[in-house]
Amino acid sequence: MSVEPLIVAESISKNFRVSRRTLRAVQRVSFSLQAGETLGLVGESGSGKSTLGRLCLRLLEADEGSVRVGGQDLAKLSPKALREKRKEMQFVFQDPMASLNPRMTVGKAVSDALRIHGIGTKQERLNRVEELFTRVGLSPEIIDVFPFELSGGQQQRVGIARALALRPKLIVCDEPISALDVSIQVQIIELLRDLQKEMNLGYIFISHNLGVVQYLSDYVMVLYLGEVVEYASADDLFEHPSHPYTKVLIESILSVPSSDAGRRELIAIPGEVPSPLSPPSGCPFHPRCKEATDHCRQEKPLLREIASRHQVSCHLYA
Amino acid sequence: MAVVMTNVAATKRKKRSQWGLAFRRYRRNKLAVFGLIWVALFLLIGVIGPYIAPYNYQTANFLAANSPPSLAHIFGTDNLGHDMFSEIIWSVQNALEIAFGATLVSFLIGIVLGMWAGLRGGLADLIIMRLVDSMFAIPTYFLDLILVVSFGRGMGPILLAIGITGWASYARLIRSQVLSMRNSDMVEAARSLGASQTQIAWRYVLPNVMNSMVVALAFGIPGDLTVMAGLSVVGMGLRPPLPSFGNMLAQSGVNVLGYPWLMYFPAIVFAITLLSFLFVADGLQEALNPKG
Numbered sequence: 287m288s289v290e291p292l293i294v295a296e297s298i299s300k301n302f303r304v305s306r307r308t309l310r311a312v313q314r315v316s317f318s319l320q321a322g323e324t325l326g327l328v329g330e331s332g333s334g335k336s337t338l339g340r341l342c343l344r345l346l347e348a349d350e351g352s353v354r355v356g357g358q359d360l361a362k363l364s365p366k367a368l369r370e371k372r373k374e375m376q377f378v379f380q381d382p383m384a385s386l387n388p389r390m391t392v393g394k395a396v397s398d399a400l401r402i403h404g405i406g407t408k409q410e411r412l413n414r415v416e417e418l419f420t421r422v423g424l425s426p427e428i429i430d431v432f433p434f435e436l437s438g439g440q441q442q443r444v445g446i447a448r449a450l451a452l453r454p455k456l457i458v459c460d461e462p463i464s465a466l467d468v469s470i471q472v473q474i475i476e477l478l479r480d481l482q483k484e485m486n487l488g489y490i491f492i493s494h495n496l497g498v499v500q501y502l503s504d505y506v507m508v509l510y511l512g513e514v515v516e517y518a519s520a521d522d523l524f525e526h527p528s529h530p531y532t533k534v535l536i537e538s539i540l541s542v543p544s545s546d547a548g549r550r551e552l553i554a555i556p557g558e559v560p561s562p563l564s565p566p567s568g569c570p571f572h573p574r575c576k577e578a579t580d581h582c583r584q585e586k587p588l589l590r591e592i593a594s595r596h597q598v599s600c601h602l603y604a
Numbered sequence: 605m606a607v608v609m610t611n612v613a614a615t616k617r618k619k620r621s622q623w624g625l626a627f628r629r630y631r632r633n634k635l636a637v638f639g640l641i642w643v644a645l646f647l648l649i650g651v652i653g654p655y656i657a658p659y660n661y662q663t664a665n666f667l668a669a670n671s672p673p674s675l676a677h678i679f680g681t682d683n684l685g686h687d688m689f690s691e692i693i694w695s696v697q698n699a700l701e702i703a704f705g706a707t708l709v710s711f712l713i714g715i716v717l718g719m720w721a722g723l724r725g726g727l728a729d730l731i732i733m734r735l736v737d738s739m740f741a742i743p744t745y746f747l748d749l750i751l752v753v754s755f756g757r758g759m760g761p762i763l764l765a766i767g768i769t770g771w772a773s774y775a776r777l778i779r780s781q782v783l784s785m786r787n788s789d790m791v792e793a794a795r796s797l798g799a800s801q802t803q804i805a806w807r808y809v810l811p812n813v814m815n816s817m818v819v820a821l822a823f824g825i826p827g828d829l830t831v832m833a834g835l836s837v838v839g840m841g842l843r844p845p846l847p848s849f850g851n852m853l854a855q856s857g858v859n860v861l862g863y864p865w866l867m868y869f870p871a872i873v874f875a876i877t878l879l880s881f882l883f884v885a886d887g888l889q890e891a892l893n894p895k896g
Contacts, residue, residue, distance in 0.1 A: 372798035389811035
């Protein structure tokens with residue numbers, strides 16, 4: 287395609303040092319995303335999805351690989367240029383309360399985004415904040431209210447308004463609905479979708495809720511212990527899940543059966559996620575995989591393209 | 605429509621400050637309210653004391669020396685004939701200047717070094733914290749004595765001596781608070797907006813450590829008052845005839861059986877003052893940190 291992708295990640299890795307041991311949080315992940323598209327990152331806790339989200343915005347420094355946003359390599363930007371670049375890319379947090387300054391009114395929290403970059407006069411900023419509040423479904427009356435006086439859903443709307451304040455092109459949403467009530471989750475999802483259409487935003491949507499990811503995403507990346515196990519378009523992935531892990535993940539989606547005939551046994555993935563400090567040999571998923579062979583125990587599978595834009599790392603498809 | 609509009613106008617922009625809420629919590633603590641009244645009185649006397657004191661602190665009436673409380677000298681007089689009531693009033697001013705001055709000196713050193721250590725980390729953190737450790741290792745009281753002996757016994761030197769020995773606990777407190785915040789979502793959110801280190805320090809970190817700082821200050825003032833009195837006990841406080849609580853108490857000890865009022869009045873006033881500051885500090889702690 288001739289259009290420059292919004293974000294291109296090339297083989298990024300991140301290790302943490304935890305009490306003298308190495309934790310491989312993210313290993314050689316590559317993807318690209320166009321404006322207006324959504325990439326869903328799915329995985330259990332500890333799979334490195336939040337770390338990957340932060341690497342994409344250089345909130346964490348990658349150990350290897352590069353991230354280009356709008357054609358610029360983030361790692362090559364000076365601290366000042368990076369701060370300027372942050373206008374284009376924003377982050378929505380899992381816990382909205384923790385991400386807001388408890389000593390700042392929510393209006394100030396949003397206008398501070400503009401203030402930091404020296405945009406507009408005080409009155410212009412106030413107008414913009416009112417406009418943003420209305421857009422995300424908050425009453426402008428609560429501009430002078432402190433975060434703790436709002437409900438979780440309202441706090442998350444403030445978080446979204448703040449992320450939108452600088453008119454970004456890319457927003458990383460780190461489990462933006464996990465901390466909310468189910469009824470509120472739907473509202474926030476709808477809001478995110480509307481905003482995407484309206485402003486042609488690119489989303490990297492991190493979630494462990496597959497249903498939401500299916501609904502929102504154009505592409506889905508399934509992570510397991512910091513490695514990509516499957517990466518495909520959302521339709522493809524949910525219709526033809528290939529990796530055994532993806533299959534059990536999809537089977538474990540809870541849904542209300544429409545009839546008695548629709549009832550089925552729940553299938554749980556046996557075992558627990560191994561510690562990322564001591565990942566298993568070979569394929570990281572083999573201890574829990576029904577189809578594991580000796581080959582899986584010894585050799586790590588590579589990520590292979592099994593169809594157009596459908597990559598799987600599994601020996602079954604070698 | 606009109607009805608709706610007025611309703612909106614009535615509720616619009618209701619300013620609710622956290623200080624207002626904190627004050628309401630503070631009011632519930634009766635001891636803290638009493639403490640605040642006493643402290644306010646103490647401050648007031650500190651300012652207007654010299655104008656309302658019936659006698660100058662240097663006025664010595666030898667004919668009335670060691671006289672018990674009477675109408676002319678409601679708190680009695682000491683062995684040189686100083687009016688004790690006036691002495692106490694003048695002492696308040698000296699006590700305030702030193703206590704506030706010294707606490708401010710320690711606080712400023714503490715806040716700068718603490719924020720620096722917490723936000724910078726690395727070598728700066730290491731050096732500042734070892735400095736803090738060494739401050740804690742040396743008995744402050746003796747360091748104060750050494751400093752007063754080498755600087756002199758004036759108001760300024762004592763203030764500085766108490767001030768520069770007391771910063772370590774502030775620095776440690778601020779550093780620990782900054783550290784707990786440095787990797788928080790809030791700071792990361794500010795970073796992701798593109799805020800610089802300075803903007804994060806001033807607009808995000810500092811306002812959130814301020815509560816603990818106010819409480820620490822309120823606890824620090826009575827501490828410095830005690831140190832100051834302690835210096836007087838060994839004869840290293842303010843040089844007489846400048847009156848101070850420490851001097852009065854130190855001198856009253858020898859005559860406590862014969863002229864007990866020399867000890868009672870200054871001791872009671874000083875004790876209530878210390879308690880009041882502690883009550884205020886305690887009340888502030890409850891009011892500002894409702895979560896515990």
